[in-house]
Structure formats: C-alpha cells, structure tokens
Amino acid sequence: MNELLRKIIEVLTLSQIWRSFFRRKHDGSKRSNVLAVVGNFFMHFHPIKIKRHAIAVRYTWCMGGFTFFMFLFLTLTGLLLMFYYHPNVRDAFWDVKDLKYNVAFGKILRNSHRWGAHLMVITVMIHMVRVFMTGSYKAPREFNWVLGVLLLLLTFLLSFTGYLLTWDQLGMWAITVGTNMARATPFIGHEGPFGEQLGMTAYNDIRFALLGGSMVGPNALIRAYIWHCVGIPLVVAFMAAVHFWRVRKDGFSGPL
Amino acid sequence: MENFLHNLLSKDNEVIVIFGFFVVAALAASFIQAITNDKRMARGEKIIELSYPDGPDGDYKIFSWPYLVRKEFLAVIMFITGLLVWGLITDAPLEEFANPNLTPNPSKAPWYFLGLQEMLVYFDPWIAGVVIPKVMVVGLMAIPYLDINPKGSGYYTLKERPFAIGTFMFGFIILWVSLITVGVFLRGPGWIIFMPWQEWDPHRVVAETNIDLTQYIGIDSKSLLGNIIGGLVFIGYFVVGVTVPYILLRKHPTVVKLGIIRYSIVAFLFVGMMGLPIKIFLKFTIHLKYIWVCGWKGIIFFNI
Numbered sequence A: 001m002n003e004l005l006r007k008i009i010e011v012l013t014l015s016q017i018w019r020s021f022f023r024r025k026h027d028g029s030k031r032s033n034v035l036a037v038v039g040n041f042f043m044h045f046h047p048i049k050i051k052r053h054a055i056a057v058r059y060t061w062c063m064g065g066f067t068f069f070m071f072l073f074l075t076l077t078g079l080l081l082m083f084y085y086h087p088n089v090r091d092a093f094w095d096v097k098d099l100k101y102n103v104a105f106g107k108i109l110r111n112s113h114r115w116g117a118h119l120m121v122i123t124v125m126i127h128m129v130r131v132f133m134t135g136s137y138k139a140p141r142e143f144n145w146v147l148g149v150l151l152l153l154l155t156f157l158l159s160f161t162g163y164l165l166t167w168d169q170l171g172m173w174a175i176t177v178g179t180n181m182a183r184a185t186p187f188i189g190h191e192g193p194f195g196e197q198l199g200m201t202a203y204n205d206i207r208f209a210l211l212g213g214s215m216v217g218p219n220a221l222i223r224a225y226i227w228h229c230v231g232i233p234l235v236v237a238f239m240a241a242v243h244f245w246r247v248r249k250d251g252f253s254g255p256l
Numbered sequence B: 001m002e003n004f005l006h007n008l009l010s011k012d013n014e015v016i017v018i019f020g021f022f023v024v025a026a027l028a029a030s031f032i033q034a035i036t037n038d039k040r041m042a043r044g045e046k047i048i049e050l051s052y053p054d055g056p057d058g059d060y061k062i063f064s065w066p067y068l069v070r071k072e073f074l075a076v077i078m079f080i081t082g083l084l085v086w087g088l089i090t091d092a093p094l095e096e097f098a099n100p101n102l103t104p105n106p107s108k109a110p111w112y113f114l115g116l117q118e119m120l121v122y123f124d125p126w127i128a129g130v131v132i133p134k135v136m137v138v139g140l141m142a143i144p145y146l147d148i149n150p151k152g153s154g155y156y157t158l159k160e161r162p163f164a165i166g167t168f169m170f171g172f173i174i175l176w177v178s179l180i181t182v183g184v185f186l187r188g189p190g191w192i193i194f195m196p197w198q199e200w201d202p203h204r205v206v207a208e209t210n211i212d213l214t215q216y217i218g219i220d221s222k223s224l225l226g227n228i229i230g231g232l233v234f235i236g237y238f239v240v241g242v243t244v245p246y247i248l249l250r251k252h253p254t255v256v257k258l259g260i261i262r263y264s265i266v267a268f269l270f271v272g273m274m275g276l277p278i279k280i281f282l283k284f285t286i287h288l289k290y291i292w293v294c295g296w297k298g299i300i301f302f303n304i
C-alpha cells in the first residue's frame, strides 16, 4: 500500500504538468525545501530558514499571520458580497435582507464577513500586545512598529466604514456618533476651537467632507462604500506588503 | 439580569465576550512565559526561547518549508472552521431600516471606539474626540523611540522591563479594554450607568449636580480668580508630575540614559495618561465637573 502511494506520488510529481506548475522536483531534499520557498511566488515572502522559537505558537500566537489571513478572507467574501449589493439608500438595506433570506449561501457569506471583520479588529490588537510583550519593537524594528500602528488605525477604519453599509439603525447611528466627534476638531470643525472664526459651518467643515453632507445620508453611504471596498483595502494591502518586507529585512525578533 | 443577558447577545455584543477570551489568553500566555523566563534567568538556565532542540539538520534555524508552512496551514484551517461555525450558529445583526428621525437611546459608536466615547463624559468633545486619540496614536508610535532599554528584545520577561510593561498594560487593560466593557454593557439610556441586575429604564433620571473644582471653595470657576486657580492646578499637575520624579530620580541610570528630552516626553505622556483615571475617579466620588474652565469669547475653550 505504502509502496503504491509512493509510486503514485512519484509519477505525479515527476510529471511535466506538476513540474510546470511548481518549478521543482518534490523529493524532500534540502534543495527541494529551499526551492519550495524561493521558487514560488506565494511562498517567497517566507525566509528560507527560520529561527526555531519563531515558529512556536506560544511565541507569536499566530496573531499577525491570522490578521493577514483575515484580511484575505474578508477581501474574498467582500468581493462576493459586492455582487449582491447596491450602494444606494433605496436598495442597500433590502440587499442585505435578501442576502439573509434569498441568496444561496448568502447568510453564511454575510455572517462570516461580519464576524471575520470583528475578529480581525480583535486579532490586530492582540498581535500588538504580543509584539509589545516580546519587546519586538526594539531596534532595528522601530519603524515596523510605527507601520503597525498605522495598520491598526486602518483596520479600525475598515470596520468603521463597513458598519454603515447595512443602512440599518445600528450602522447609521454608530457612524453618526463616530463622526460627530469630527465637528469638534480644532480649526476645521465648526464646533471646535477657532472653527467658527475660520468660517466653518456645518456645511463646509471636516465632518461635511467625511460624510458628503451635514448628516449621514446618501452621500455618506457612497463615500463609506468606496473607502470600504476600494480605498482603504488598497492602502492596507500596500502597507501590509511593506510590513512583511520589513519583518524579513529586520530579521525576526529573538533572544539571539 | 434579564436585561443584561439580552444586552449580552444583542447587536455585535457577543464579539466583546470573544474579545475578552482573547485578552485573557494573551495575558496568560505572556505573563506565564515572562515569569518562567525570569525564574530561569535567575537560576542561570536557558529561557524558553532558547531551549528548543535544534532542527533536523542540527541547526537552530529550520526550513520554512515544511515546518512553518504546515503550521500556518493548520492554523488557517482551525480559524476558518471556528469562523464558519460561528457564522452558522449566530446571525450578524440587522436592525430596522435607517431612520434619521429616530435616535436610539443610547446611541453607541462601534465597540472599539467606546473607550473614546466614554471620554466624552469627562471632557469636552474636542479633547475627548480629537486630542486624546491623536495623543494616543502618536504616543504609541513613539514607544520604540522612547524605550531605549536594550534588554527584553525578542523574549518574554517582566523583571527586565517592569515600567514599560506596567505602563502599557495599564493603558491596555484599564483604559482600553475595561472602558470598552463599561461602554458596551453598562451604559444604558441617557448614557447612565446601569448595573447588570438593573433594568434599562429610559425614564430614569439621575439627579447629579457636578461642580467645578474651584466651586468647592466658593469661587466661581468662570471668574478670573477661578480661572487662575484652575489653571494653576491643571498646569501644576503636569509640571509637578514631570519635574518631581526627575529631581528624585535624576541620578538613576535609566533616567541618565534617557536624557532630559526623552525623559520629559515619557513623563508627560505618562502623567497625561494617569490624568484620565484620576478625572474619572473624581467625577464618580466628588462629582467633579471641570478642574479648569478656561475660555475666551467662545473662541478658545479649554474645559478640563
């Protein structure tokens, strides 16, 4: 039986088709282990070899990796959700209802996108706690920590902009409360210090710019939609790429 | 109690319970390992991070493929199973169609901003909603440049960096996690605190008169004298909080190494952070409203 299995694997992995896909002979040799990483686009952000403690779950808790995985998962489910969703106040709410009751697998699609989004917010905070507790922000990784703080903010903003899209009471008022703070911004908010003197009103201040109006309405929905589905994900993808590149270049933290 | 259970499961609130599990697990994992490492170092033994056996090729470093990649793969499978099960057993919330004329009571921001929304109770909106979050972000970003202790990089330890960990954990647990918890579960209609066993009664009024600091000694807080006294207390808090420890500790090797500029920034951020729980405490105990009511013709207003 084992012999047969070995034969099948050998025939498979030596075939032209297999080798054209993976660009290497799969034989468990060191060379093949190296090529598995450097010869594969999706694997090559791993180092060839890694410090023993760095792959221990008790060290990293897998939280950074999981945050990134969640980002990929949310991008995929988000894309599927976009097929069913019209970003206007007439349809948005009913599209979400439709997902729940009419679309095949729509319910699990929406549920997992929403719970996944919350999980990403949780895991990014826990990742930060881990990086702090292992002192991994110390030189030469200072800048990666700074990038991380920006990624943390962007993760909050991703979740925040998504909140409005269901166009229900929960989303609308959470966004109203959240953006009300912007009114009080010094200089550029109409209720903030110097705001009035600089000519700020409810119709031209920073909150107006965020919402496209003086209250959460149709323009706010389309703005949230574009930031949520295009703008912020692009920035996060770009910054995450730099973040990973820095993890490689700075070397993974450790006592050595 | 029924109300508490209802609140626990409504909206996205179950997320906070899961967040709680993650926080407890993270604290346990880091503190247990830190204490273990500290004990081992005291005995001159190898710390956890150094005590793994060498990999198959007799090297401390091992191949990412297969040893790392297979773990990532397993982790992904486990997480995605958990997420799908969660998605199958509970439905994401969807309330009534958005209605700008019907303000829910209480109106809450998303859960991760509730710590900041809580600050609105104690400070002016532009301080609570703009200044505090900005200082938090800048303060977080500054951590690597302020913490120049070379020890404790790349392993868990408490003994080698008690101040850094103590400060961060105070901020994370007391000012972030617990204020979120209060915001989600205890803040009811009218933004009044309701204990888990109390009904959320929208008609409840709490007769609470908060007064400004100088009013305790009979001085109008808006008068010039009141302004000066309030200002002295507020500015004095920072000046004393930054300089007194410096005078006491200036010979301490850490403070010498930090240098006066880094020291001042650390002390300023630390004293500022400690100001938040102090203000919260004073509000609940002696009903303090503002320490310093500073304003000028409505152009500058700085009520703190």
Ligand code: HEM
Residues within 6 Å of the ligand: A060, A062, A063, A064, A065, A066, A067, A068, A071, A124, A127, A128, A131, A134, A136, A137, A141, A144, A145, A146, A147, A148, A149, A151, A152, A155, A240, A243, A247, A251, A252, A253, A254
């Ligand atoms: C979208 C958000 C983020 C993603 C996808 C992400 C992803 C990752 C990954 C995959 C790693 C490799 C090690 C590990 O898994 O722990 C890592 C390391 C690191 N992360 Fe993040 N991260 C994010 C946010 C943050 C935040 C908020 C911080 C801190 C403020 C941070 C600071 C760091 C640092 C300093 C390292 C190097 C750790 C070491 O060498 O031990 N990251 N990140």
